[in-house]
Amino acid sequence: MIRIGIIGFGYWGPNIVRNFQGTPGASVRLICDLNPRSLERARKAFPHIEATAHVQDVLTSPEIDAVAIITPVATHYPLSKQALEHGKHIFVEKPFTHSSAMARELIEIAERKNLKIMVDHTFLFTSAVRKIKELIDADSLGKLYYYDSMRVNLGLFQTDVNVVWDLAPHDLSIMQYLLPQKPQAVVATGVDHVNGKEDVAYITVYFPDNIIAHFNVNWLSPVKVRTTLIGGEKKMLVWNDLEMDEKIKIYDKGISTNNGEGVYDLLVSYRMGDVWAPRLDQVEALKMAAQYFVQCVEKNETPFTDGVAGLQVVQILEAADTSMQNKGGMVYL
Amino acid sequence: MIRIGIIGFGYWGPNIVRNFQGTPGASVRLICDLNPRSLERARKAFPHIEATAHVQDVLTSPEIDAVAIITPVATHYPLSKQALEHGKHIFVEKPFTHSSAMARELIEIAERKNLKIMVDHTFLFTSAVRKIKELIDADSLGKLYYYDSMRVNLGLFQTDVNVVWDLAPHDLSIMQYLLPQKPQAVVATGVDHVNGKEDVAYITVYFPDNIIAHFNVNWLSPVKVRTTLIGGEKKMLVWNDLEMDEKIKIYDKGISTNNGEGVYDLLVSYRMGDVWAPRLDQVEALKMAAQYFVQCVEKNETPFTDGVAGLQVVQILEAADTSMQNKGGMVYL
C-alpha cells in the first residue's frame, strides 16, 4: 500500500485526492494547505483523511511514501527537494519547476536515492492524446509538417507566472510526447497588459526536417479555444478538445507536387478524401495518471512523464521567456 | 466616363471586369491576358469587350484612362510603372509590389504625374471590416490589447510567393486600417515543405502601448479558418468570416485588477456580460471598391487604400521575410 501525502488543496487538489483515494494500492493519509479556508474545505470533503497546515508534517512523516505537490510553481522545487531528501517519491504539478537547473537537481537527487518523479502532464493520459499518439506511431499521418495549437480563454490570471508558464505546459508536454523528433530552437513573442506578466504570447518551436510547432496562448480571449492542428504528408488531423463527441477528426487530405509541363499548370495538386472521427474511450485522465504513478512506484519503474520529461518542458518555457525578453530572438535548446 | 483596361483574366480578373462594368461612370474597354485559354474565356464571358494578348495595347492606348493590374505579384511593378508613365491611373492587386523600394518609386511617379494608385485591399470594403472600424473609432472596445488573426486552409500554392505574401496582405491591410497606432517591429517564423516557399508561417507585429498583433497563415491546413480576435479593455470581438450570419460577435467581457487585500485573494477579476452580433449589410465589397476607385479618379481624391497604404503592407511583408530568414529576430519598421 503506497501511503500518499497531498500538499496543496486549491483548485486541482480535490481531484488529486479523490483519484488517489480511488486508486487500488494507494491510500491518502494526509492533506496539507496553508490557507485555512482550503484546509476547512478539505476536512469537510474528506472527513476521514487527516489535514494539516504544516508542510513538514507531510514532508517528514514516516507514514508517508509519496508526496503529491499541487502548489504554485515557485514552491515546486523546495517542496520536491525536501520530499526527495526525506525519501519520498513525488508526483508534481506541471510545470515541473521554475528553472531547468532546479529540475536537473531534483532529477539527480531522485536518481541517487532511487525515488520516482512523475510530473502531472495529465493530458498525456486522455484518450484523445493516446489516439493521436497511436496514429503518429503507426505513421498514419505520414511525414509530419507542423503542429499548431491554440489554447485561449478569458482568465484565471496567475500571480506567480505568465500565460506561457500557465497554459503552454499542457501543449508542450503533448507535443514532446507525440513528436518523435527533438526540438531544436524556440522563438517567442508576447506582451503584458494587466499585471506585469505576459498575458498574450506566441511560441514557435523548430524541429529537424522542417517540422514547425506553434503555440498561441492567451488569457484575454473572449472565447475559449482548445484546438490543435497536426499536418502530415499523408493525412491531417484536428483535435478540438471542447467538442463533446468527435474530438479528433482525421482528414484524408493533402497536396502533391506535379511535374507541371505547361507554363500555366499548377505545380501542386490537392487530394480531398473522407473525414473520420474515431471513437474515443470515456476515461478520466487523472485517474489513469494516479494509477500509473502508484504502479510505477510499486514496480520500481520509471514513468514516461518523469523528471526528464518535465525538464524538457521547462527548457522550452525558459527559452520562450528568454526569446520574449529579446522580442523574438531565436534561442537554441 | 473613366475608360478602363484590365490586365490579367485569371481567378480574380472576371470579378474585376464585372464590377467595373457595373460601375456608373466607368467602362471596361480592353481585357488583356497572355494565356490563350484565359483570353478565350474573357471573349466568351464579355463578348462586347475587346481582348488582347499584348499588354502594350493596354498600357499605351490613348483610349484607356486607368489600368487594373490583376496579375502575379512579380509583374505588379513593371506593369504599374509603364501604366503610370503612360499617364494612366492604376488599380493594383494586393500585395502592391514585391519590394518597398518598388512601391516607393511608383508612389513617386504617381505623385509627380498626379495619377491615382489604388491597391485592391478588397476586405476594407466589406461590411464586417467597416463595422469593426466603426466600433474601434467609437472607442467601443476601449484601449486595445491585441489583434489575433488565423487564415489557414488547404492550398492554392502560389508559384511566385510564399504563404506570407499570399495570405497575410489581407490581414495586414485590415490591421493597418483598423488600428490607429503605427506598427514598430516584426518577428516571423515559418518553414516550407513542398516547393521551396514557406507554406506555414507566423508573424508577430509589435505596436506602441503593448498592443500586439499576430497572424497565423498556412497553406497546409485540412480545415479552412478565417478568424480574427480583437481584445480591448472594455469589450472583445470575434470576427469569423466563414459564418453566414453573425460574422462579428462583440463580447461584453473583460478583466479588471483589484486591490487584493488578503494574501489569498485574486488580484484580477472577470466581467461576463452579453454577446451581441450586429446586423451587417449585404454588399459586394469589390463593387464598392470599384466604385470608390472611379470616384477618386473622377474627383481627383486620394484613395485611403492608396500606394502608401500598399507600401505599409509591403514593408511588413518584407520585414517578415527577413525575420523568417533569421529564424525569428526582430526587424524594425
Next chain:
Amino acid sequence: MIRIGIIGFGYWGPNIVRNFQGTPGASVRLICDLNPRSLERARKAFPHIEATAHVQDVLTSPEIDAVAIITPVATHYPLSKQALEHGKHIFVEKPFTHSSAMARELIEIAERKNLKIMVDHTFLFTSAVRKIKELIDADSLGKLYYYDSMRVNLGLFQTDVNVVWDLAPHDLSIMQYLLPQKPQAVVATGVDHVNGKEDVAYITVYFPDNIIAHFNVNWLSPVKVRTTLIGGEKKMLVWNDLEMDEKIKIYDKGISTNNGEGVYDLLVSYRMGDVWAPRLDQVEALKMAAQYFVQCVEKNETPFTDGVAGLQVVQILEAADTSMQNKGGMVYL
C-alpha cells in the same frame, strides 16, 4: 428544520440528496432504495445519512417531514399517496403520475391535509428558462407564433414508459410555464422499434390564437439535440441547451405584410436586425428547486410547480398516447 426522506437512489437520486443536504433549513435523514447495489452506493457517498431497503421506514417515520420520490413513474402514485396519507409533503420526480386520475387524487389528498406537492420540473429553475420567461412576460417577442422543440439522443431506453413520457415532460412543463395561453388539443404520432414502447414520437399542441407547439422526441438519434425555437411577431428566439455560452439567442428578425400595389410585388417583407445573447447566471437549477421546495413548506406557500402543474403535463402526455394509438387523431384537453 425540514427533515427529508429520499426514496430512490438511482441516476438522479444522488443529486437530489446532495442538493437537499446543501439547502439551509433542510436535513436529509433517510435514503431508501430497493436495489442493494444502489443502497451500497448511497452508504458510501453519504456515510452520515441512514439508509434502508424498506420504503415503509421512510413513509411512516415520525422523524420525516417530507419525502422526495425519485423512482420510476409507475411507483409515483402509490408512494406519493402513502406519503401524503402519513402527513408528509412530497417532492416527486417528473412526470408526476402515470395518469391524470391519479394526479387528481393526490392533489385532493394534499389539499385536504394541507400538504405541499412539488413536481421536479427542474428546467423551470434554470437561468435559461427564467430568462425566456422574463422576455415573454415583458412582451419582447410580441404576439407568439410557435414553440418548436427538439430533444433527441441515443438512448437511455426506459422499461416502463415510452419516449414521450421520458423526454417530453421537460419540454411540456417549460411550454406550460412560458406560454400564457392554455393548450387546447393534442395530435401525436410515433412508433416503436425495439422494446414495444414508442422510441420516436412527434407531438403537436394547439393553442388559441393560432399558436402551435411541437415536440420532436427520439431515443434513436445518433446526435444529441436540445433546441427550442420560439417565434414571435416582434422577435424570435433560439435556445440551444447544449451550448456552453450563448444558450439563448434573440433575433431581431421578422416579417411584415405589405399592401402590395403591383401584381409582381411580394406581399410579405422581412426585417433583419441584430442578434443578442444575454448573459445567464451560472446556477445549479436543482439547488434552486430544492431551496424553493423547502421554502414553500416552511412558509406554507404553494409551489408554482405544484400538483396542478404536474397534472397539466400528465394530461398532455395522456392525450399524446391516445392520439398516437389513433395514429394522429386530435385529442381535446
Next chain:
Amino acid sequence: MIRIGIIGFGYWGPNIVRNFQGTPGASVRLICDLNPRSLERARKAFPHIEATAHVQDVLTSPEIDAVAIITPVATHYPLSKQALEHGKHIFVEKPFTHSSAMARELIEIAERKNLKIMVDHTFLFTSAVRKIKELIDADSLGKLYYYDSMRVNLGLFQTDVNVVWDLAPHDLSIMQYLLPQKPQAVVATGVDHVNGKEDVAYITVYFPDNIIAHFNVNWLSPVKVRTTLIGGEKKMLVWNDLEMDEKIKIYDKGISTNNGEGVYDLLVSYRMGDVWAPRLDQVEALKMAAQYFVQCVEKNETPFTDGVAGLQVVQILEAADTSMQNKGGMVYL
C-alpha cells in the same frame, strides 16, 4: 439537338436557362415571362436567346421540342397540358401539379403521345443524396427506423401555396427516392399567422415495418436549418445540407436488446463507434438534371423523376393538406 423553350424567368429560371444552354445536345431557343421586368433581365443576361411575353409562342412553336415550365404551381397543369398536346416534352418545376387528378391526366397524355415528363426534383441529383442512396441500397444502415427532416428559415412567403407545398416537395421527393418502401398514410398539423396560408407545419408519414418519416417545415424561423436524420439498425446518418464540407456524417452507433437476466439490468445496450464523413463530389445538381432530361428525350427513356414520381409527392402534399384541415387525423394514401 433538343430545342428547348423556357416559361418563367423568375428566381430559378436563369439557372435553368444557363444549365440547359451548357448541356451538350440541347439549345435554348426561346424564353418567356409575363413580367416585363423579368423579360428585360432575360434579354440582358442571354442576349443571343429570343424572349417573348406570350406563352403561346413557346407552346405552339414548331421550333421547340421540349418546354421547361418554371412558373408558380397553379400554372403547372394548364401549361404542361398545352405543351404536351402540342407534342412537346416537359421539364416541370416541383411540385408537379396542384392536385393528383391533374398529375394523372398529364401522365396519361404524355404516355399516349410518347412524350417525356420530368419533374425538377433537383436534390436527387446532388452528390449528398446520391451518396445516401448508395449507402441505403448497400444496406449500410441496416433495417431503417426513421427519416426525420427539418427545413426551416425566415422566408420567402409564397402567395399561391402554403409552406408544405413550398418546402416539403424537396424532402418528400428525397424520401421517396431513398426509401424502398411505399408510404401508407399521412398525419399533418400546421397553422397560419400571416397571409392565410400555413407557414408552420409538421408532417408525419407512416410506412410499413414501423418506419416513420417526419417533416418540419417553417417560414418563420429566425435561423436556417436543413438537416435530415436517418436512423437504421446498423448505422445512423445525419445530413446537414448547410455544411460546406462534411455534409453527411455516418455514425456507427446503435442499440441492441439484451436478455437482461437480473431485474436491475438494462434490457437495451448501446454501441458507440466511429463517425465517418465521406467525400462528396462537387457537382452542380441542376446541371446533372438538365443533362439527364436531354438524354432521356434523346434515347426515349423514362426519367426516374417522371410524372409518376411527381404524382407520388403531390399525393402526400394533398394528404397533408387534408389532414391539416382536420387538425391531424390520418389520411391513407
